[in-house]
Amino acid sequence: MNARERTLAAALIGMIVLAVGGAAAWLFVLVPYAQKTQAADKLTVDVEKLAAELKAARKEAPRLTEARKRSLPADASLAKREYAEMLARVLQKAGVAPGYRITEKSPDPAGTPLLPGAGKKLAYQKVSYEVSFERADMWNVKDVLEGYYRLNVLQQITHLDIKVDPTPTPAGKAKVAGDRHDLIVKLGTEAIILDNAENRRTLLPVPTAFAAVGGWLGYNGVALSPEAGRGITPMQLAPVLATKTRDYSLLVLKDPFHGPLPPPPPMSLGRIADVAVKVGEKLDPIRVPVVADADYVGKVSLTATVEGGPFKGTEVKIDDARKTLKLEPKAGETGTGTVTVYAKAANGQKAERSFKVRVDEPPAEKEPTPVAAKEDIAADIVLIGVSIRSDGTATAFVRDKYNPLTYELEASARRVKVIQYEHLGQRKKQNKAYRPDAENGFDIDDDGNTGTKRNFKVVSVDDGGLVVEDLKANEAPKAADPKAAKGGPVKGGPPLLVKAPPLVKAPPAPADGLAGAVGFASVVRPKVTGPVLYRWAPGQSLAKLTPLSAAEAKRVLARSAATGPVGAAAVSAPSSDDPIVAPPKGN
Known part of the structure; x- marks a missing residue:
């Protein structure tokens, strides 16, 4: 191999090595x-x-x-019960007529999203109710919707049906001109319970401000009690209503069912009867009836002056919440004074009314004065509504429109609890001294302000209302004094705004069984051999209770003893076996 060949071989070997190295570096x-x-x-x-x-x-x-x-609380049973209770409170605050219904519905789970993961759990659980009420006007509709959205829970209205009732008044009675209380409203609502909802005992979250005021003991007292938590003002965490000022009353003023609403009549003060007392006698507070549209005129303030007689130079004490005034004559003086009451509304309207107060000398010889029977107000005590829940519990509301008081009944499979509230203007206060004597007892008692006092036992609560047992059925009724009447000095006080008291008329003849126990001497009660039961329907007054026959009473008592008070009876009608009969002719 010559030199040239060696050079070529070395070059070839170098190229091969370079190619192999490059390929190796690439790979x-x-x-x-x-x-x-x-x-x-x-x-x-x-x-x-x-x-x-x-x-x-x-x-x-x-x-x-x-x-x-x-979200509604994690406990589904608690959430359903408290949500229905809150809906009932919205209806009551809106002034819906007695007889409303709150019915639980089976929700449709379609469309509910699933949480990621192998479990495929639903993101939330639906709670569905249908609310229906009648004899409503657009003020009721507006107040219900506004109160509903101020709850600020995860809820939505699924359907709203409003129509005019073609027969809003009983047969044979003409419709009053200008009366717009002829709407029938049905409202469907759904609320949700999130998968990771708070496990609280109240429907609404309890603000930490309760701890700042009453310490953690006070906070827990509210947070651990569903009943105490019902009075919480909803926190507007994510306001649903307009955040800027909006006048929702335009829904009423532009009534789509009856046309534009005319302005209400101006505010006035109802008639105040003249008062006469003897020297040394105490003057009870005197009620001032304010006749006005509360939503239109706003808050009403009272002032008063007195001139003449034993009141000259004295001061008139005003209770704006109760709308009453109190006078104190000078000791030992007699004569007549003139009291002038002035009312001023927030919208600027004014009204005034005068009446006389006379202080007389005591009689020379004190003679026994017959005590007049106190007035019966059974017609003013009404069962407002009943709400039955799927967990076997129920709620009922009874309103005493005269005093005013409300009774809230909570029924379960084991017992019935009744709470009495006194309303002072826009506030209400629980009467902690109210303690019915009997088990499942329901005592209608206003501490003797009137002649109406009933001692009942709640036997059944169902969609048809209440079935109650009269625990005083064997007592003889007291004759009512036809001279007893409303008006004049009263103890306690009325709601913020009331109508002027009507003229007193003789009481009508009793319409049904309970009238015999109300105090009319013309109705005779025969000897009772067993429990006396009455059906109390929603929207019905205490004076219109329907007696059950002896056979049906026995059946309802047996079912109540076996299953508890919720749903123990069906709606019943009076029969020939009623325990109260009319007196024979000629008596």
Whole structure:
């Protein structure tokens, strides 16, 4: 091999080595490096995506916390009961006529999203109710909708049906001109319980301000009691109504069913009867009837002056909440004073009314004065509504429109609890001294302000209302004094705005069984051989209770003893076996 051939061979070998080395570098260095670079770029994209998701989750965390607070509580049974209770309170605050219905419906789970993961759990559980009420006007509709959306829970209206009742008045009675209480309203509502909802004992979250006022003991006293939590003002965590000032009363003023609403009559003060007392006698507070549209005139303030007689130079004490005034004559003086009452509304309207107060000398010889029977107000005590829940519990509301008082009945399979509230203007206060004597007892008692006092036992609560047992059926009724009448000085006080008291008329003849126990001497009660039961329907007054026959009473008592008071009776009608009969002719 010559020198040239050796050179060519060395060059060839070098080229082969270079090619093999390049191929090895490509396969074992460049390709893995490119793959790792690509994988690193993909990981970088994934990290950036996860970081963005984390940032979005942190941003949405306050909304999730807010949603958990607005959700109904995790306990489904508690949530359904308290939600129905809150709907009833919305209706009552809106002034809906007695006889409304709140009925639980089976919700449709279609469309409910699923949570990620193998379990495929529903993101939330639906709670559905249908609310219906009649004899309503657009004020009722507006107040119900406004109160509904101020609850600020996770809820929505699924359907709203409003129509005019073609027969809003009883047969044979003409419709009053200008009366717009002829609407029938049906409203469907759904609320939800989130999968991770708060496990609280109240429908609405309890503000921490309760701890600032009453300490953690006071906070827990509200947070652990569903009944105490019902009075909480809803926190507007995510306001549903307009945040700017909106006049929702335009819904009423532009009534789509009856045409534009004419302005209400101006505010006035009803007639106040003259008062006469003897020297040394105490003057009870005197009620001032304010006749006005509360939503139109706003808050009404009273002032008063007194001139002449034993009141000259004295001060008139005003109770604006109860709308009463109190006078104190000078000791030992007699004569007549003139009291002038002035009312001023928030919208600027004014009204005034005068009456006389006379202080007479006591009689020379004190003669026994017959005590007049106190007035019976059974017609003013009405069962407002009944709500039956799927968990076997029920709620009923009874309103005493005269005093005014309300009775709230909570029924379960084991017992019936009754709470009495006194209303002072826009506030209400529980009467903690109210304690019915009997088990499942329901005593209608206003501490002797009137002649109406009943001692009942609640036997059944169902969609048809209440079935109650008269625990005083064997007592002889007291004759009512036809001279007893409303008006004049009263103890306690009426609601903020009331109508002027009507002229007193003789009581009508009793319409049914309970009238015999109300106090009319013309109705005779025969000897009772067993429990006396009455059916009390929603919208019905205490004076119109329907007696059950002896056979049906026995059946209802047996079912109540076996299954409890909720749903122990069906709607019944009076029969020939009623325990109260009319007196024979000629008596």
